[in-house]
Amino acid sequence: MPRQLTFAAVAAVSVLALAACKPPAPPPSQAALLDPIGRDFIALALEVDNYDPGFVDAYYGPPEAQATAKTKPRTAEQLKAEAQRLMAAAEKVDPATLTPIEAKRRAYLIGQSKAAFTRLEMKGGKNMPFQDEAEALFGVRPDLKPLESYDAVLAKIEALAPGPGDLPSRVDAFNKRYIVPADKLDAVMKAAIAECRKRTMAHIALPTNEKFDLEFVKNKPWSGYNWYKGNGHSLIQVNTDLPVRIGRAVDLGCHEGYPGHHVLNLLNEENLTKKRGWVEFAVNPLYGPQSLISEGSANYGIELAFPGDDQLKFEKEVLYPLAGLDPKTADAYDQMRKASAGLVGAQNTIADAYLAGRIDKDTAIAQLMKYGPSAKPTATQRLSFIDTYRSYIINYGIGKDMVQAHIEKAGDQDARWKAMETLLSEPSVSSDLK
Numbered sequence: 001m002p003r004q005l006t007f008a009a010v011a012a013v014s015v016l017a018l019a020a021c022k023p024p025a026p027p028p029s030q031a032a033l034l035d036p037i038g039r040d041f042i043a044l045a046l047e048v049d050n051y052d053p054g055f056v057d058a059y060y061g062p063p064e065a066q067a068t069a070k071t072k073p074r075t076a077e078q079l080k081a082e083a084q085r086l087m088a089a090a091e092k093v094d095p096a097t098l099t100p101i102e103a104k105r106r107a108y109l110i111g112q113s114k115a116a117f118t119r120l121e122m123k124g125g126k127n128m129p130f131q132d133e134a135e136a137l138f139g140v141r142p143d144l145k146p147l148e149s150y151d152a153v154l155a156k157i158e159a160l161a162p163g164p165g166d167l168p169s170r171v172d173a174f175n176k177r178y179i180v181p182a183d184k185l186d187a188v189m190k191a192a193i194a195e196c197r198k199r200t201m202a203h204i205a206l207p208t209n210e211k212f213d214l215e216f217v218k219n220k221p222w223s224g225y226n227w228y229k230g231n232g233h234s235l236i237q238v239n240t241d242l243p244v245r246i247g248r249a250v251d252l253g254c255h256e257g258y259p260g261h262h263v264l265n266l267l268n269e270e271n272l273t274k275k276r277g278w279v280e281f282a283v284n285p286l287y288g289p290q291s292l293i294s295e296g297s298a299n300y301g302i303e304l305a306f307p308g309d310d311q312l313k314f315e316k317e318v319l320y321p322l323a324g325l326d327p328k329t330a331d332a333y334d335q336m337r338k339a340s341a342g343l344v345g346a347q348n349t350i351a352d353a354y355l356a357g358r359i360d361k362d363t364a365i366a367q368l369m370k371y372g373p374s375a376k377p378t379a380t381q382r383l384s385f386i387d388t389y390r391s392y393i394i395n396y397g398i399g400k401d402m403v404q405a406h407i408e409k410a411g412d413q414d415a416r417w418k419a420m421e422t423l424l425s426e427p428s429v430s431s432d433l434k
């Protein structure tokens with residue numbers, strides 16, 4: 001190769017380069033190919049629910065589709081083949097021809113169809129290792145740390161709840177001081193949700209028809225749930241099997257409501273189902289890589305809405321007096337809450353060992369008590385959740401960490417809210433968290 005080109009050679013190369021630079025006509029957009037896949041995905045999800053009750057977390061599309069799913073059901077084998085067909089059809093759509101949001105829709109349809117296929121396989125008896133199951137359903141392989149790696153966090157908690165007896169009993173006694181009396185719970189929860197809503201609406205415009213109903217329920221494996229009904233309406237349920245501690249009010253208000261599940265669902269409805277006509281978003285399957293966004297954003301939403309010491313400040317000024325609790329004790333609760341947050345990952349490790357049969361139920365409850373730290377009823381409720389939802393639990397801790405890293409890259413508080421609004425308004429899945 002000559003080190004230098006002569007002037008003539010440079011000119012010749014430039015002419016060639018100019019000719020080569022003329023952009024070729026862009027390939028035609030294949031976005032429309034996603035529409036029938038979206039329509040068929042609704043039918044698939046509604047029918048998977050026949051074999052996997054609870055698979056459909058929310059549905060607000062035409063009621064006829066739901067009726068058809070019940071009256072003309074396909075077999076599980078046919079549904080698995082359909083899920084694979086939808087995955088293949090979406091994969092065939094060339095992402096280079098799509099806008100960024102269309103590419104996200106394509107990734108959503110592939111990931112959610114794969115999760116539907118995986119749940120059908122699981123219901124058919126396939127038992128996968130915890131990490132494989134989590135990856136197939138939610139698109140993320142959880143890192144499982146040995147339980148001993150959480151002992152340093154336990155040591156911090158020891159210092160916050162000193163005295164005789166084992167740590168779970170001491171933490172339980174500590175927590176009992178912060179229980180919201182049953183006759184004050186409605187007022188405390190409503191005040192907390194109203195504050196979460198106010199803080200969210202300062203940054204995200206919500207449709208005027210949005211609203212929620214609040215209900216207290218019993219005998220559930222979860223502590224709170226948002227049931228999205230469509231048209232901007234949610235039913236938020238709080239489980240009162242176990243007493244509700246004061247700190248849970250803001251957590252639940254943000255997580256289930258604002259800017260958590262309620263806001264994600266209504267922004268999806270407004271921006272995807274209504275504005276773009278992407279009908280598949282009228283169904284919200286419980287299992288899929290969107291779940292990591294849903295739980296992760298709901299958990300990170302607490303810190304976003306109450307940055308720094310805002311949660312403590314609001315609780316002290318408003319919620320403690322409403323609950324008849326002494327605001328002077330709020331700092332100690334806050335320290336305990338912050339220390340305990342470091343234990344979230346331990347549940348994944350325990351769930352892995354328990355679901356694989358390496359530890360029995362009693363051992364799992366004992367480990368959940370130790371690494372809660374919590375009393376037996378709370379640990380038993382956690383195990384009931386793990387029995388019901390299995391690897392879904394990764395979405396809370398890992399989802400929160402991933403959403404937080406993604407949003408906080410945006411910059412200051414205003415930029416973070418903007419990034420959150422985009423995440424909640426687009427068909428986001430775990431692989432979008434770069």
Ligand SMILES: [Zn+2]
Binds near residue numbers: 261295
């Ligand atoms: Zn949730």
